[in-house]
Amino acid sequence: MNGSRGVRVTLVDDHPVFRIGMAALLDSLEGVTVVAQAAGAAAARDLFAGNHETDVVLMDLDLGDGSGIDVTRDLLRARPELKVLVVTMREDDDAVVAAVRAGARGYLVKSSPPDAVERAVRAVAQGEMILSPTVAERAMAYVLGGQRAARLPFPQLTGREREVLDLVARGLDNTAIAHRLSLSPKTVRNTVATVLAKLSLRDRSTAIVTARAEGLGGHEADDHR
The missing domain is CATH 3.40.50.2300 (Response regulator)
Structure with a gap:
């Protein structure tokens, strides 16, 4: 070649x-x-x-x-x-x-x-x-x-975006997510907006339902600090 x-x-x-x-x-x-x-x-x-x-x-x-x-x-x-x-x-x-x-x-x-x-x-x-x-x-x-399926949920998202979506699906708000990931609330807010746009989702509630349907958010948040 x-x-x-x-x-x-x-x-x-x-x-x-x-x-x-x-x-x-x-x-x-x-x-x-x-x-x-x-x-x-x-x-x-x-x-x-x-x-x-x-x-x-x-x-x-x-x-x-x-x-x-x-x-x-x-x-x-x-x-x-x-x-x-x-x-x-x-x-x-x-x-x-x-x-x-x-x-x-x-x-x-x-x-x-x-x-x-x-x-x-x-x-x-x-x-x-x-x-x-x-x-x-x-x-x-x-x-x-063989313990995990090869199928990756939402492959169009970056690893960070998927991580944020997983925490959204667990019920955490932006402040709690920022605390959990050591990010600024603004960064989390922008990331959530990017996820909604990439997945063509209307709002956060729709994102939670969609993410959980794909296996994310498997554990409910134990706090909302």
């Missing part, structure tokens, strides 16, 4: 320091070139709305203006030939499952050493599926354990 032109990589991440460091690492590798960078979900969609050509997309999951899961799904729907490699801080099972279901071909944590990043980029460019050792170990335990 890549031939003599090498592997063209596009970075999608909202942290400029990480992008600069990753771009420097990739550009130092033989046959690998960073051809574009996007600082968020909107920028990535704008970039690929044109005739942007790339072989591998390195995708963060928690973008400042949206979800990397959503961007991955949208990009692959329009451009099935793209190879997406998720590079994120998150190692939780839900994030791995959601990324793979969205079509990602690989999943690395940002703490992975440079040689692991290189192997992953080259492997994904060749159409292989790759997980970092820590993620692979967790994924294998997840599969062998």
Whole structure:
């Protein structure tokens, strides 16, 4: 696929320091070139709305203006030939499952050493599926354990949004959620508004009913501090 032109990589991440460091690492590798960078979900969609050509997309999951899961799904729907490699801080099972279901071909944590990043980029460019050792170990335990369904509720939500929705479904108000997650009430209020918009829900009551129907909010709140 890549031939003599090498592997063209596009970075999608909202942290400029990480992008600069990753771009420097990739550009130092033989046959690998960073051809574009996007600082968020909107920028990535704008970039690929044109005739942007790339072989591998390195995708963060928690973008400042949206979800990397959503961007991955949208990009692959329009451009099935793209190879997406998720590079994120998150190692939780839900994030791995959601990324793979969205079509990602690989999943690395940002703490992975440079040689692991290189192997992953080259492997994904060749159409292989790759997980970092820590993620692979967790994924294998997840599969062998069989105690949880592979279906992820509301995959269009980020991990934080799903966490907030779960607490909403438990009956906590914004102040209690902020206390529980060590967030500001404003951040919680904005997150709830984003969840309602993403799920096309009218209000908080509807969100509670919908979330509980999908298995969230399994334990009632024991306090509303």
